[in-house]
Amino acid sequence: xxxxxxTACAVALKEWAVTVHALGQGKQIVLLRKGGIxxxxxxxRVEHPQFLLYPTYEHQxxxxxxxxxxxxxEAVLAAxxxxxxxxxxxxxxxxxxxxxxxxxxxxxLAPYYIFTTNYAEERLRWxxxxxxxxxxxxxxxxxxxxxxxxxxxxxxxKSWIQLERAIPLDGLTPVLDEAAYAARRAEIRAALHx
Numbered sequence: 001x002x003x004x005x006x007t008a009c010a011v012a013l014k015e016w017a018v019t020v021h022a023l024g025q026g027k028q029i030v031l032l033r034k035g036g037i038x039x040x041x042x043x044x045r046v047e048h049p050q051f052l053l054y055p056t057y058e059h060q061x062x063x064x065x066x067x068x069x070x071x072x073x074e075a076v077l078a079a080x081x082x083x084x085x086x087x088x089x090x091x092x093x094x095x096x097x098x099x100x101x102x103x104x105x106x107x108x109l110a111p112y113y114i115f116t117t118n119y120a121e122e123r124l125r126w127x128x129x130x131x132x133x134x135x136x137x138x139x140x141x142x143x144x145x146x147x148x149x150x151x152x153x154x155x156x157x158k159s160w161i162q163l164e165r166a167i168p169l170d171g172l173t174p175v176l177d178e179a180a181y182a183a184r185r186a187e188i189r190a191a192l193h194x
Contacts, residue, residue, distance in 0.1 A: 008166035010163045022114045
């Protein structure tokens with residue numbers, strides 16, 4: 001997928017704060033998405049190939065994470081911004097998009113995501129005729145965290161958020177250098193036989 005260079009971004013993708021942390025630490029480059037209750041047609045679509053990562057604090061539970069990542073949840077919750085504030089630390093670009101209906105793909109990816117295989121398979125089984133999206137993300141750190149008021153329009157179970165203002169993207173730093181990202185991407189593609 002060709003990536004268009006941008007100087008600012010006003011679109012954000014909601015994801016568990018602990019997952020955003022894993023992406024930001026280079027522990028994970030894969031996202032599994034099926035859609036939110038308030039999505040059109042209750043299904044996820046890749047509406048934007050580049051976006052800010054919007055950390056959400058709802059629905060996260062330690063028992064849904066693989067044991068090595070459970071302490072990360074405690075750290076993420078301890079560092080959460082005030083309830084009326086959205087803190088953005090990362091921007092990402094999608095490098096690969098796959099769809100699957102096969103639990104073997106979910107199991108093959110288990111070393112590459114932080115939640116339990118059971119939870120990943122629950123995502124796959126929800127609305128079983130709709131595919132699970134597998135996104136590979138190259139994540140970049142903003143030069144400094146951006147804090148915005150948490151507006152009511154940002155709430156609810158929806159994936160994509162249009163922010164009140166565009167966030168400058170000058171000075172982004174890749175979480176993984178090009179060689180490390182390419183190696184991880186190749187491993188995941190091989191695990192999926194792609």
